[in-house]
Amino acid sequence: MRLNHIDLPVPDVAATRGFFETWLGFTHERTLGQDGLSILRDDAGLVLVLSRLRRDGAQTWPIPFHIGFHLESQEAVSALHARLAAGGLHVAPPTMQHGAFGFYLTAPGDILLEVAHRA
16 A cells, blocks of 8 residues: 555645645646646655645644655755755755754645655
8 A cells, every 4th residue: 555645725725836846846737626626746656635725724734744755865855955945945954853864844835844865
């Protein structure tokens, strides 16, 4: 068995979709309705569904909820970090944490992301 998809409710589907496409290399497969639900896929086949919140206000994720992305090397982690920083995103530099070299950042919708390489 493998994880097929994750469906995240977000306040702005278009903004969150743009973030995952631009910065994390997801491919947009389709959007249903007026940005009511977007389906994206990464190069490993994970499907990320972004759906519109059904209520007003920001989504509250339980702490320490986050989504982790593992890259093939420390150099790949550093390269993505540099690209994010060059694009104007404020991201703390990668460090060794819990046996992995990585960093955290927040995507639109207040989604905490981890990007790391574990040796």
